[in-house]
Amino acid sequence: MKHYMYISIFALSIVSILGYATESANAPHATKQERESRHEHHSAEENDHRQSRKEVASPTAKVSSNPEGAHGAQATRIDDALAQQAGIATSVASSQTLNLTTVVYGSLATGPExxxxxxxxxxxxxxxxxxxxxxxxxxxxxxxxxxxxxxxxxxxxxxxxxxxxxxxxxxxxxxxxxxxxxxxxNFETLWAEFRIYPAQQSQVKAGQTAHIVANDEELTGTIRHIIPALDKPYLLARVSFDNRVKRLTPGLLVEGHVIVDKFTASVAVEKAAIQTVGNQLGVFVKDKNEYEFVPVTIGRQDDRYVEVLSGLIPGHVYVNKNSYLIKADIEKSEAEHEH
Missing domain, CATH: 2.40.50.100 (RNA polymerase II/Efflux pump adaptor protein, barrel-sandwich hybrid domain)
Known part of the structure; x- marks a missing residue:
């Protein structure tokens, strides 16, 4: 069971001051030694309150690691405003269709026409x-x-x-x-010509969809032809695409991800969400303002998603962006506890 306590520093300060005033009023005949002792006590409290106010003013002070519970220090609490400021975003674990791909390489060319x-x-x-x-x-x-x-x-x-x-x-x-x-x-249409080696030829067929990566841009096209390459140990898969917007040039080296199969995963998360904590793969699951590391067993994956075999169920809200920031906070907290 995790226990968190939110205490208003300002309210504590007011209570402390009011208490001190009440004590002084109720004990007008206190000895000099008693008054000095009370003054030192309230001065120490005031110093503690000032230090607490400084910590609240610091963004990191809003993140309190929780060393208790089933996962020890693998949970932390972050204000929504601070999470948004840090770029921490979430998504919902759900069923996804994953595309199994094979990676091929080639270059851009124009057609003879x-x-x-x-x-x-x-x-x-x-x-x-x-x-x-x-x-x-x-x-x-x-x-x-x-x-x-x-x-x-x-x-x-x-x-x-x-x-x-x-x-x-x-x-x-x-x-x-x-x-x-x-x-x-005419460069309005270009062709990506990919080399298909013997080990890939049973998987790559005309009509399949290919995602083309060129100059950090991603394009999508369909394999129109698979033709022999003269005096070469491979075939050429030719993919045409509209080049009127990107205006890429022939001869540019490109990478292709050809979709060779599809399957539906009961639960899948984005690949960027997977982190390693304590030699375990997992994701950070959010519940209100609390982020807890949950170990998972993963299966097959495509360019974006990874199948989750165990550890999550559909509907879990998990961190899909900047989860490394939460991991860093937890590791920092563990280091502080060790010292």
Missing amino acids: QLSHVRARYPGMIKSVKPTVGDEVERGQLLAEVESNESLKTYQVRSPISGVVIQHHANSGEVAQDQVLFYIA
């Missing part, structure tokens, strides 16, 4: 050039005008796709032969 090499139809003199490197163009937009050597008529060169001009080799007054005049690329 997203890169266009624009040439002149007939050799001739370049009369004008419209866009430059970095300009965005629409499909059918005018790129250049060329005067044909044979007919001496001017014809127009237009963009076959929408995209960005990434290179151009065309200037007014130059002769267009068979060289590429403009390189135009």
Whole structure:
């Protein structure tokens, strides 16, 4: 059984002062030695009250560890206001669908249909050039005008796709032969190409969902194709995704988490909630203002949740953010008790 006592320091001070005044009034003929003894006693009490007020003013003084009970010093009490200030947050243990994943690695690429090499139809003199490197163009937009050597008529060169001009080799007054005049690329859609080694090939299939991690950003896509890689000991799983917002670039190295199976856990908590106290895995369960470490047995896990086999039941409120702060407070309290 845990016992906590909240005592108003201000109220104690008032009671002490009133008591001292009452004693003085009821004993007007007290001896000098008695008055000095009472004065020393009340001075000591006042010093204790000042020290207590200092502790209450300190944020750490609002956290009182409880060394009693079944788990010893594995419980502590924290005001809700202080917990909020420290970023301590809670969630409710409940049933969750966990995604079992396999981790793969690869890089970003464009599809062959997203890169266009624009040439002149007939050799001739370049009369004008419209866009430059970095300009965005629409499909059918005018790129250049060329005067044909044979007919001496001017014809127009237009963009076959929408995209960005990434290179151009065309200037007014130059002769267009068979060289590429403009390189135009469309990066609105990119492909993540993941290497799938033999040990993973039985698990990874077309149609599965993959979470792509690139530059600390997470994207989601579907495996569209699994194709052989020429002269390589692996297959390539190709995942397309919309790149209009993230604007990632081809060649970037990425990590993929392919969902290969799913299962429902009767009780699961967020992985960030798991802490180790006294060589035991567990979570901090909240009951009003009290946080108690509860050992748990864990099972399977995915990128976010871990299955709890024993120790918790659905409905338990547990700390899912900054639980390490509670652990640190308990360990500090245990160290103080040892000394």
